[in-house]
Structures are given as C-alpha cells and as structure tokens.
Amino acid sequence: MRNAFKHFFRRHVSDAEVRDEIEIHIAMRAELNRQAGMSEDEARLAARRQFGNTACIREQIYDIYNFAFLDAIARTLRSGVRTLLRTPGFAILAILILSLSIGAAGAVFSFVDGVFFKPSPYRDPSRIVRVEERRSSGEPNIVVAPLNFIDWKNENTVFETIAARTFVREALSSVPEPAIILGTRATASYFDVFGVAPALGRLLLPEEEQPGKDNVVVLSHRLWSEQFGGDASIIGRPIILSEKPYIVVGVLPKGHPLERDLPRFWRPLSFNSGERTRGFHSLFVTARLKPDVTLDQARAEMEALGARIARDNPETNKGWGVIVDPYVDVMTGPHFRQALCLWSTAVAILLLMGLANLANLMLARATARNREVATRMALGAGRITLVGQLVTESLLVSVTGGLLAIVLAYAIVSVCRAMLPDASLPRETYVTIDLRAFVFMFVLSTITGTVVGIATALRATTGDLVQKINRSGRTSSPDSVRHRLGTALVITALALSFVMLMISGLLVRSFLQLVRVDPGFDETKMLTVWLSIPQNKFSNPEDLGTYLDEILQDLAGLPGVHNAAFTAAPPLGGWGYGMAVLVRGRPDVDTASRPIVGFKTVSPSYFDTVNLRMLRGRPLSRQDSHGSQPVAVISSTMAKKFFNDQDPIGQHVLVPELVPGQLGVGRDISWEIVGVVADERVSLFDPAEPGLYVPIQQSLPMYLNLVVQTNVPAATLEPPIRKLIHQINKDQALDQMLTVDQSKRVTLTSNRQQISLLTAFTCVAMLIGAIGIYALISFLVVQRNGEIGIRMALGSTPALIIKLVFTRVFSWAVIGAIMGSIATLGLTRALQALLFGISAHDPWMFLLAFSFLAIVSALAAWLPARRAARIDPMVALRAD
Amino acid sequence: MPKQPDTLQGTLDLLILTTLDREPNHGFGITLHIQTASEGVLSVEEGSLYPALHRLERGKLIKGEWNITDNSRRARYYHLTAAGRKRLMEAKQSWDVLTRSVAKVLKYT
Numbered sequence: 001m002r003n004a005f006k007h008f009f010r011r012h013v014s015d016a017e018v019r020d021e022i023e024i025h026i027a028m029r030a031e032l033n034r035q036a037g038m039s040e041d042e043a044r045l046a047a048r049r050q051f052g053n054t055a056c057i058r059e060q061i062y063d064i065y066n067f068a069f070l071d072a073i074a075r076t077l078r079s080g081v082r083t084l085l086r087t088p089g090f091a092i093l094a095i096l097i098l099s100l101s102i103g104a105a106g107a108v109f110s111f112v113d114g115v116f117f118k119p120s121p122y123r124d125p126s127r128i129v130r131v132e133e134r135r136s137s138g139e140p141n142i143v144v145a146p147l148n149f150i151d152w153k154n155e156n157t158v159f160e161t162i163a164a165r166t167f168v169r170e171a172l173s174s175v176p177e178p179a180i181i182l183g184t185r186a187t188a189s190y191f192d193v194f195g196v197a198p199a200l201g202r203l204l205l206p207e208e209e210q211p212g213k214d215n216v217v218v219l220s221h222r223l224w225s226e227q228f229g230g231d232a233s234i235i236g237r238p239i240i241l242s243e244k245p246y247i248v249v250g251v252l253p254k255g256h257p258l259e260r261d262l263p264r265f266w267r268p269l270s271f272n273s274g275e276r277t278r279g280f281h282s283l284f285v286t287a288r289l290k291p292d293v294t295l296d297q298a299r300a301e302m303e304a305l306g307a308r309i310a311r312d313n314p315e316t317n318k319g320w321g322v323i324v325d326p327y328v329d330v331m332t333g334p335h336f337r338q339a340l341c342l343w344s345t346a347v348a349i350l351l352l353m354g355l356a357n358l359a360n361l362m363l364a365r366a367t368a369r370n371r372e373v374a375t376r377m378a379l380g381a382g383r384i385t386l387v388g389q390l391v392t393e394s395l396l397v398s399v400t401g402g403l404l405a406i407v408l409a410y411a412i413v414s415v416c417r418a419m420l421p422d423a424s425l426p427r428e429t430y431v432t433i434d435l436r437a438f439v440f441m442f443v444l445s446t447i448t449g450t451v452v453g454i455a456t457a458l459r460a461t462t463g464d465l466v467q468k469i470n471r472s473g474r475t476s477s478p479d480s481v482r483h484r485l486g487t488a489l490v491i492t493a494l495a496l497s498f499v500m501l502m503i504s505g506l507l508v509r510s511f512l513q514l515v516r517v518d519p520g521f522d523e524t525k526m527l528t529v530w531l532s533i534p535q536n537k538f539s540n541p542e543d544l545g546t547y548l549d550e551i552l553q554d555l556a557g558l559p560g561v562h563n564a565a566f567t568a569a570p571p572l573g574g575w576g577y578g579m580a581v582l583v584r585g586r587p588d589v590d591t592a593s594r595p596i597v598g599f600k601t602v603s604p605s606y607f608d609t610v611n612l613r614m615l616r617g618r619p620l621s622r623q624d625s626h627g628s629q630p631v632a633v634i635s636s637t638m639a640k641k642f643f644n645d646q647d648p649i650g651q652h653v654l655v656p657e658l659v660p661g662q663l664g665v666g667r668d669i670s671w672e673i674v675g676v677v678a679d680e681r682v683s684l685f686d687p688a689e690p691g692l693y694v695p696i697q698q699s700l701p702m703y704l705n706l707v708v709q710t711n712v713p714a715a716t717l718e719p720p721i722r723k724l725i726h727q728i729n730k731d732q733a734l735d736q737m738l739t740v741d742q743s744k745r746v747t748l749t750s751n752r753q754q755i756s757l758l759t760a761f762t763c764v765a766m767l768i769g770a771i772g773i774y775a776l777i778s779f780l781v782v783q784r785n786g787e788i789g790i791r792m793a794l795g796s797t798p799a800l801i802i803k804l805v806f807t808r809v810f811s812w813a814v815i816g817a818i819m820g821s822i823a824t825l826g827l828t829r830a831l832q833a834l835l836f837g838i839s840a841h842d843p844w845m846f847l848l849a850f851s852f853l854a855i856v857s858a859l860a861a862w863l864p865a866r867r868a869a870r871i872d873p874m875v876a877l878r879a880d
Numbered sequence: 881m882p883k884q885p886d887t888l889q890g891t892l893d894l895l896i897l898t899t900l901d902r903e904p905n906h907g908f909g910i911t912l913h914i915q916t917a918s919e920g921v922l923s924v925e926e927g928s929l930y931p932a933l934h935r936l937e938r939g940k941l942i943k944g945e946w947n948i949t950d951n952s953r954r955a956r957y958y959h960l961t962a963a964g965r966k967r968l969m970e971a972k973q974s975w976d977v978l979t980r981s982v983a984k985v986l987k988y989t
Contacts, residue, residue, distance in 0.1 A: 013934060013937065013944070017956070018930070018934070019928070020954075020956075021906075021907065021955075021956045022907075022930065024908075024953065024954065024955050024956075025906075025907050025908045025926065025930075027953075028908040028953075028955075029908065029926075050926060051927065052925075052926065052927035053927070056927075057927055059930060060931045061930060061931055061934045063936060064931065064934050064935050064938055146974045232919055746885070
C-alpha cells in the first residue's frame with residue numbers, strides 16, 4: 001500500500017536507485033564469475049569490466065528521466081545571472097531604463113484601457129445612445145428643448161426607452177450640516193437606460209413626472225451615507241431641499257458608476273405649462289436602442305422626426321435636426337481623446353527611448369565582451385549556445401525590469417487616482433492595474449529583451465574571430481560600426497527627450513498664461529458666493545429687489561468691503577445664459593436662426609465691483625426697475641459686431657423673457673441699449689464674446705451670485721458676510737465662499753494635474769536619456785583607455801581629455817536638439833490645439849529646452865569624463 | 881498507433897518484454913535468460929540493457945519494484961504492465977512479418 005502510494009507520487013527513479021541497481025547487477029555477475037572459479041578480486045573486476053562505464057550509463061538513464069534541455073536552460077540561467085552580477089552597473093542601468101519606460105507605458109496603458117476598451121459597466125452598453133439637437137448651422141446642440149424631447153419620446157419607434165435629465169442646485173437644510181448640493185431632475189426612464197436597481201427602496205416612477213406628484217427624491221449612496229448616516233429608515237421620510245419637502249423613496253447602490261457623477265440626488269423631471277417650449281434648451285437626452293434596431297436606422301428615423309418637427313414649428317426649429325451617437329463615444333469626447341493621444345505619444349517616446357538605450361547598453365556590453373565571445377567560439381562553443389546565452393542574459397534583465405515596471409506602474413496609477421477627482425474621468429471608466437496591464441507590460445518587456453538580445457547576440461557572434469580576438473581591448477580605435485550605431489541611439493534618445501521637453505515646456509508655459517489671465521481686478525480680493533433664492537418666497541421681483549438691496553447696503557457698511565454686487569454668473573464664470581437676439585428694426589428672422597449672445601443679469605453695482613469701464617452711455621441703475629422700460633448695457637465686442645460704426649445707444653434688441661425656476665422662456669422683450677461697457681473676461685479660455693447685461697429686477701435669473709470686492713484679505717471677511725446675511729434672513733442658504741483666485745485654481749485643476757504628470761514623464765525621459773549618455777560615454781572611455789593613455793603620455797592634460805569628452809557630448813546634444821526640433825515642428829498642429837496664449841514655435845521654448853538638454857547631457861558625461869581624465873597612462877597602456 | 885521503434889532498439893525491447901512476459905525478473909536475470917534461451921548466441925550488452933529498461937519503464941510498458949531474490953539479495957524486479965503486454969503482442973507480430981519477409985527475400989534467387 002505504502003509502496004503504491006510512493007510510486008503514484010514519484011515519477012522519477014532516482015539516480016541513487018539506479019546506482020544500487022547497477023551495483024547489484026555487478027555483484028551478481030561477480031558471484032557467477034566466482035562460481036566459475038575466479039578469485040574474489042578477479043571476479044569483481046571482470047564483472048565491472050563487462051558492465052562498462054557505469055557513470056556514463058547512469059547519465060543516460062538520468063537523461064531519460066529528466067529532459068536534457070531543461071537542465072541546459074537552468075545552466076544557461078545560472079551562468080546568465082553570474083555574468084550579470086559580474087557587471088552589476090550594467091545590470092542596474094539596464095533594469096532601471098526598462099522599468100522606467102515600461103512602467104510609464106503600463107500606467108498610461110491602464111488609463112487608455114480603462115477609458116476606451118474596458119467593457120462599460122452597464123447592461124448592453126452598445127445600445128445606449130446620446131440624442132442631441134443639431135442647429136441650423138450644423139453644430140450640435142447638446143441640450144434639448146422639452147417639447148422636442150416629448151415629441152421624440154412619443155413618436156419614435158426605435159428606442160426601447162428614452163430619458164432626459166437636467167441639473168439643479170438646491171440648499172439641503174434638514175441635516176446637521178446644511179449645504180448646497182448639485183442634483184438631477186430626470187425622467188424615471190433614466191435609470192432604465194443605464195440599468196440601475198436601487199440599493200434601498202425604489203427609483204422614480206413615470207407617474208411622478210407631473211407637477212404636484214413630483215415631490216419625491218432618490219439619494220445617491222454617497223449623500224445618504226454622508227448626510228444621513230446610512231440610516232435605512234430615511235425611506236418614506238421627507239428631506240428639505242431649498243425649503244420644500246421631498247419624500248425619500250430610494251437610495252442608489254454603492255459603487256455604481258452614477259455615484260461617480262457630481263449630482264447627489266435625483267428628482268422627477270416634470271414640465272409645467274411654461275416649460276413646454278421649443279425655445280429653451282436644457283435637457284440632456286439618452287436612450288436605449290431596441291434590440292433589433294441599428295444605429296443607422298435610429299439615425300434615419302430621428303432625422304425624419306426632426307424634419308417633421310421643424311416643418312411644423314419653423315419659428316423655433318427651422319433647419320434644426322437630430323443627432324444620435326453612441327453614448328460611449330460622446331463620453332470619451334474629442335477633448336479627452338486629445339489628452340490621451342498626448343499621453344500615448346509621450347509614452348511611446350519613453351518606450352522608444354527605453355528600447356534605444358537598452359539596445360545601446362547591450363551593444364556596448366557585447367562589444368566589450370567581443371573577445372570573450374570570440375574566444376569561446378574559437379574553442380568550439382556552438383553559435384546557438386552562445387546566442388542562447390546572450391539572449392538569456394537580456395531576458396533576465398528585461399523580466400526583472402518588467403517586474404519592477406509593474407510595481408512602478410502600480411505606484412503611478414495609485415498616485416494619479418488619488419490626484420484626479422472622480423469627475424475628471426468619464427464616470428464609466430475604472431482605471432486600475434489589472435491582469436491586462438500586467439500582460440501588456442510583461443509581454444512588452446519580454447519582447448524587448450528577446451529582440452534586443454537576439455540582435456546584439458547575432459552581431460557579437462558574426463564576423464572574423466581572429467580579428468576580433470586580436471583587436472578588442474588592445475587596439476585603440478573602437479569598432480566603428482558599433483560606435484556609430486551607439487551614437488545614433490544616444491542621439492535618438494536625446495532628440496526624443498527634446499520633444500518631450502518641448503511638449504511639456506509649452507504646456508507649462510500655456511498653463512502659466514492661463515493662470516495669469518488678467519480679469520482686470522485683484523483675484524485674491526474678490527469673494528464670490530452662490531445663493532439659493534427660493535422662488536416661492538420672492539415671486540414678486542420688487543420684493544426680491546428690496547431684499548437684495550438690503551444685503552448690498554448692509555455689506556457696504558462692513559469694514560473691508562469695497563464694493564458688492566449680484567450677478568447670474570461670477571467673474572470668469574461665463575455669462576450665465578446664452579440667448580437668441582435680434583436687433584429691432586432689422587429683417588425679422590425666426591428664433592431658430594438668430595445669433596446667440598451672452599446674457600447676464602446683474603445688479604447695477606456689478607460694473608464697478610469687477611472694474612469694468614463704461615465706454616459709452618450710462619450704466620444700469622436702481623431706477624431701472626420691474627415695470628419700467630427694460631434697459632441693457634452691451635459689451636464692446638457686441639457693439640462692434642452688431643452695430644459696427646453706428647451708435648448703439650437708443651437701439652433696441654429683442655430677447656426672449658427668462659422665467660426663473662422654469663425650463664422655458666417667455667415672449668420677446670425689447671431691451672433698450674443705454675450703454676456700452678468694456679469687454680469682460682468671462683472665461684479663462686475664450687476671447688471676448690458679444691454679450692449684454694440687464695438689471696436683475698427686469699429679468700430674474702435662476703441663480704444668483706454675490707460678488708464682493710474687498711480691500712483686506714478676502715478670507716477674513718467670510719464669517720462677517722455670512723453673519724450679516726443671516727441677520728437679514730436667517731434661512732438664506734449660502735454655498736461655500738471662494739475667491740476668484742480659488743475658483744480659478746479649481747477650474748485649472750485638471751490642467752495642473754496633467755502638467756504635473758507630463759513633467760514627471762519628461763523627467764523620466766531625461767533620466768533615461770542621461771543614463772544612455774552616461775552608459776555610452778563610460779563604455780567609450782573604457783574602450784579607448786589605450787588611446788587616452790597614449791594621449792596622456794604624449795602630454796595631454798586631464799582638462800584636455802575632459803574637453804574632448806564634452807565636445808563630443810555637446811555635439812550629440814546639438815544634433816539631438818535639431819532632430820527634436822524638426823519632430824516638434826511636425827507635431828505643431830496637434831500641439832497648438834492644446835496650447836493657450838503661446839505659439840508652438842515659441843523660440844524661447846526651443847532655447848530653454850536645448851539648454852536643459854545640454855546641461856543634463858553634460859551632467860551625465862561628467863563622471864565618466866573625470867574617470868577618463870584620471871587614467872594613468874602607464875596602467876592604461878600595459879593593461880590587457 | 882504506437883510509435884514504430886527502430887529495428888535494433890526494437891529487438892532489444894522485444895527480447896526484454898518477452899523475457900518479462902514469462903515472469904518478473906531483475907536486470908541480471910534478464911541478461912542470463914536471453915543468453916540461455918538463445919543458447920549463448922545472443923549476449924545482451926549490459927551497458928545498453930539498463931537504459932533500455934528505464935526507457936521502457938518511463939514509457940509505462942514495464943514497472944520496476946524492489947524485491948528480495950531467492951538468495952535473499954535486494955534487487956529491482958521488473959514486470960510487464962498491461963500496456964507492455966499489448967506492445968509485446970504488436971512487436972511479436974511485426975517481428976514475425978519482418979522475419980518471414982526477410983526469409984522470403986533470402987530464398988528468392
């Protein structure tokens with residue numbers, strides 16, 4: 001039984017057993033010999049002789065049980081490790097280069113993979129589409145007018161379900177930490193499109209999509225845990241949003257992609273009569289295709305439907321169409337693609353540099369070992385064996401490098417994930433170093449090792465042996481072909497570093513330009529805060545006007561406050577609204593074809609508060625109240641664009657009425673232009689746009705921001721301002737106060753992060769380039785030991801030797817920079833799209849990049865150059 | 881189809897398998913048997929016997945186990961496995977074919 005077990009588990013007969021067996025055989029033969037009359041010794045010897053070489057036979061049997069080639073591989077591996085350890089410097093450099101370049105590649109791979117290739121977390125994601133309007137100009141209009149959406153919903157036959165949503169900001173007040181939070185108003189079908197099931201309670205119902213029944217809310221898991229302590233009994237109880245109660249009916253599941261979205265709650269989307277319009281575009285529409293409907297069929301039907309709507313409603317829809325696009329494509333839009341393209345380029349450059357440098361190192365090493373290899377070949381080592389050995393060595397390096405790369409990539413991704421806010425990536429993506437990234441990096445490093453190994457091994461093992469044995473080491477002129485190849489590789493690396501330097505340098509400069517955008521006032525002394533204005537409380541514009549005036553008057557008395565104003569959109573925060581306008585008296589065109597301009601409702605003090613100079617006419621005044629003649633001040637650009645050299649003062653523009661709290665606009669209002677004001681910087685990125693300013697009392701906006709210009713550090717004023725407002729109205733919900741400087745930082749967060757990452761990558765690129773230079777110069781110095789010795793012996797000084805080395809390195813840097821410049825110029829078009837306020841041809845940038853390259857090259861060459869200068873001529877000439 | 885072993889090798893394998901078909905035996909016993917049975921004509925080279933035995937064992941045609949001999953020595957005894965018995969049948973047949981064919985050729989003159 002035990003025997004059976006032993007045999008079951010043991011596949012091999014051990015060498016000791018075989019030896020026993022053979023010895024017993026010989027003993028038996030000897031016994032027979034003795035019986036035949038031989039002496040003891042004679043019998044044993046004869047038996048042994050007859051058997052033959054036992055060691056040889058044992059080896060044969062050993063080979064039967066053990067694959068001979070496995071053994072050979074183990075031997076090669078052992079000797080590979082030994083050889084590598086003999087020159088640890090080489091091994092460390094090679095592994096470093098590989099792990100840096102492949103690690104970076106792996107990290108970016110997981111981003112690209114996470115964004116573009118990972119299956120979306122939704123059920124059947126390929127059937128989800130985004131439906132948009134198309135303006136008569138052909139441009140897409142992402143937001144859809146409610147009536148158009150309703151027509152789409154009722155008349156289409158291609159969608160299983162179609163959903164709309166819009167965003168709201170509400171003051172959440174029934175909790176320990178009242179806050180202003182972003183939410184969504186969505187149709188019940190929104191959850192069907194994305195296939196969400198509630199973690200608790202239920203989701204929204206279609207019958208709740210009507211005024212009066214829409215006072216229910218679904219909470220995000222995050223809001224539920226942060227503000228309600230994850231209390232399950234919240235279901236069925238009301239919460240207060242902007243002073244109105246909503247019954248909580250459900251909670252979303254934890255970790256669902258919707259959770260990564262900014263909105264924290266979902267309310268039913270209902271339309272009151274004023275919102276049933278085609279003139280106010282506010283809805284984001286997504287839909288799920290029926291299983292048997294293709295994208296093209298859906299496009300065709302929706303296009304026909306759009307044409308039908310345009311025909312029946314020419315006033316608002318003439319020339320407008322419908323766009324149907326796969327949701328995934330929309331989510332990973334052109335901006336995102338551009339960024340990832342940039343990343344992929346950067347990484348491809350890093351990889352190429354890594355490979356070039358690894359090849360360089362291996363080549364340099366192979367040359368240094370030329371004689372060893374040649375001698376071994378002369379002594380009969382098979383070429384296959386030698387190539388195998390050299391390839392094994394490079395594989396050892398690359399696999400170790402690959403493993404390190406995985407660690408590095410993991411670190412990079414963790415850091416990036418910690419740095420990037422959730423909302424900066426499409427919510428569907430989940431970036432992680434997973435099996436795919438592992439495989440990617442491992443395959444990459446293994447292929448690298450094999451290719452580079454085989455290439456160098458083939459070089460090392462071809463050619464004239466005798467010449468190699470005689471030449472290497474002793475002779476003063478190095479193998480010129482190898483030398484040229486090595487130099488070419490280093491120059492390539494330098495050129496690629498130069499490109500990276502240019503790209504990241506330009507982006508940094510462009511970023512600094514953005515930071516320096518001058519809005520015309522001191523950003524650190526401009527405080528802004530978003531206020532929730534409950535519509536039910538101030539339905540009368542006069543009451544609201546009085547309330548806002550009271551706040552402004554009290555603020556004026558607060559020490560440190562220089563000026564204060566209300567506005568629909570804070571400085572650098574856009575216009576607030578874009579409206580279709582028509583100059584009265586000019587040929588009438590339907591709303592659908594009117595030009596869109598910025599439309600900002602402000603209190604009269606706004607221009608003074610943000611330092612906007614009046615160019616013509618008068619500013620807005622407190623006398624321009626509800627009921628009096630509607631007046632507007634237009635921006636300088638609008639005056640130029642719409643009135644050319646005529647005087648705009650006294651002219652009228654027609655703009656539809658804004659109805660607060662409603663997703664719709666009213667009838668046209670005729671605004672009399674009373675003044676022209678200097679252009680305001682409404683956005684960091686865009687140049688001046690046409691726009692008009694109207695008084696708050698004459699057009700109530702949906703959102704209001706308080707802007708306070710201070711003459712003391714703004715942060716110190718937050719508590720007194722808060723207190724002052726709450727003294728006037730204790731229920732006034734206030735968002736966090738931010739200086740314009742702070743909001744700008746938030747706006748630029750993703751730019752900043754992208755730039756830090758790119759800078760890090762550039763550093764890695766420079767490091768790889770530097771290692772390449774260091775390695776090549778080191779090997780050249782070792783190679784030309786003899787030559788340098790002779791020079792020294794003939795009276796050259798260490799300074800001259802160092803100069804020799806530096807001249808050479810400098811010429812590499814120059815050639816590298818020239819090649820890099822050419823490559824950068826080739827990238828100009830792609831680059832310019834990413835740049836703001838700086839040309840991709842900026843000469844200073846070229847100079848800066850070159851200086852940097854030269855300095856790093858010089859640093860990399862310094863150590864080996866000094867070593868060269870210290871060579872003792874006698875030792876150098878005798879060595880070898 | 882089992883792999884067709886080359887003839888010389890195959891011959892030794894055939895001899896070993898036939899010997900073990902009678903009764904389990906150790907290496908030396910196999911040598912003696914082949915010598916005796918062939919009336920001294922065939923003498924197995926001991927240097928090739930053991931590699932052949934282990935090749936067969938690795939091929940699972942025979943199986944070796946340590947056992948005690950008649951004169952109370954330890955020895956590794958080999959016996960045929962089922963696969964070995966099958967292979968022996970096939971080898972015998974092809975041997976018959978081979979010898980008959982060779983004989984025919986020799987007679988044909």
